[in-house]
Amino acid sequence: GENVEQHPSTLSVQEGDSAVIKCTYSDSASNYFPWYKQELGKGPQLIIDIRSNVGEKKDQRIAVTLNKTAKHFSLHITETQPEDSAVYFCAAIGGQLTFGSGTQLTVLP
Amino acid sequence: SQTIHQWPATLVQPVGSPLSLECTVEGTSNPNLYWYRQAAGRGLQLLFYSVGIGQISSEVPQNLSASRPQDRQFILSSKKLLLSDSGFYLCAWDATGGTSETQYFGPGTRLLVL
Numbered sequence: 001g002e003n004v005e006q007h008p009s010t011l012s013v014q015e016g017d018s019a020v021i022k023c024t025y026s027d028s029a030s031n032y033f034p035w036y037k038q039e040l041g042k043g044p045q046l047i048i049d050i051r052s053n054v055g056e057k058k059d060q061r062i063a064v065t066l067n068k069t070a071k072h073f074s075l076h077i078t079e080t081q082p083e084d085s086a087v088y089f090c091a092a093i094g095g096q097l098t099f100g101s102g103t104q105l106t107v108l109p
Numbered sequence: 110s111q112t113i114h115q116w117p118a119t120l121v122q123p124v125g126s127p128l129s130l131e132c133t134v135e136g137t138s139n140p141n142l143y144w145y146r147q148a149a150g151r152g153l154q155l156l157f158y159s160v161g162i163g164q165i166s167s168e169v170p171q172n173l174s175a176s177r178p179q180d181r182q183f184i185l186s187s188k189k190l191l192l193s194d195s196g197f198y199l200c201a202w203d204a205t206g207g208t209s210e211t212q213y214f215g216p217g218t219r220l221l222v223l
Contacts (some may be wrong), residue, residue: 107134
């Protein structure tokens with residue numbers, strides 16, 4: 001089955017700086033990669049996704065890149081704000097959705 | 110648009126008591142439904158999933174069970190809670206038969222077993 005590894009497990013950045021979270025996956029058949037943001041006490045919310053036929057996707061301050069050859073994908077958040085503080089999960093879908101272990105992002109004011 | 114509901118939002122139960130958590134989805138038909146548990150604010154553990162009424166697949170052996178009595182209703186149950194059942198329970202759905210479909214999560218139920 002699919003195995004998704006996510007790094008780092010915790011990340012602290014100063015407000016205004018960029019944050020990068022990286023994930024690797026094992027199943028070369030995986031073709032869809034969503035990212036979720038989970039605020040404290042709430043369910044994860046989809047924030048951006050990328051399909052295997054695309055190398056990069058942007059939505060305002062967030063972007064995701066995908067390297068199919070290396071089987072890794074990354075989330076980039078620019079100009080971070082305190083409200084970006086949350087746990088972020090990557091995921092990969094080959095047959096079933098497999099989640100990474102999560103990254104606790106803290107944006108320091 | 111689709112909406113997913115979970116209740117209760119918070120539950121405190123004594124060890125050995127029964128449990129029933131409910132999840133309902135609106136605005137879609139014949140969804141796939143999922144129950145996850147999240148401990149310590151991290152890591153989503155898939156407990157059960159269902160592709161249709163009465164069809165339940167279990168991912169891990171445990172003290173819990175799931176049922177799907179209606180198309181858009183998913184219930185998580187236990188006859189006797191254990192301390193280790195404490196956690197944050199999340200229900201999710203995705204579209205049946207789709208390929209590369211992401212899951213959408215409910216607001217969660219925080220369960221504390223004392």
